Amino acid sequence: DADVTQTPRNRITKTGKRIMLECSQTKGHDRMYWYRQDPGLGLRLIYYSFDVKDINKGEISDGYSVSRQAQAKFSLSLESAIPNQTALYFCATSDLGLAGGREQFFGPGTRLTVL
């Protein structure tokens, strides 16, 4: 079973709709992240969370919100979707404990299309 899962894997929606993307992890990591990937732009950080009570904006948080429901769950919401939010969205986790390797572990991605 995958350590980091994302639902849905694909979503097509219309401008103005509210959308929630969900991420769950079984790795036991405290840190979770949301990125968006656009062709030629690499990965850009939307929000990150160091634990359940610590949520921070990334470089492109406008138009997005997040919720950390538990250590294992981190959801991304688009309150009113717009076409330029069409992208591939990734959730990631990392562990910074003494045995942590500093790398991130990624989910399979959610492809979101806003019409």
Add this chain to the structure above:
Amino acid sequence: AQSVTQLDSQVPVFEEAPVELRCNYSSSVSVYLFWYVQYPNQGLQLLLKYLSGSTLVKGINGFEAEFNKSQTSFHLRKPSVHISDTAEYFCAVSDTGGSYIPTFGRGTSLIVHP
């Protein structure tokens, strides 16, 4: 703050040929360095990382990279590529004593031709 520049957006190469994907970074502090690979329709997975110690780092699938502090580079190499190496490759850098949040490059698309 850190930044990463991947010097080639696309690298075409023939099967069994050697390949180098270039990555330069900028940082005012010590860094950790990473290469990730993204196969079509998949998430990113770690290829290799430099945290400390030997500057030559070996990763999965026969890839290796060398950390060059003076040139602020971390180029990825493979002596003989396979069709299955066709993928997007991302270089990333993070600080070593603060947030540890990585900054990613824009990616290099490696296209291996038969």
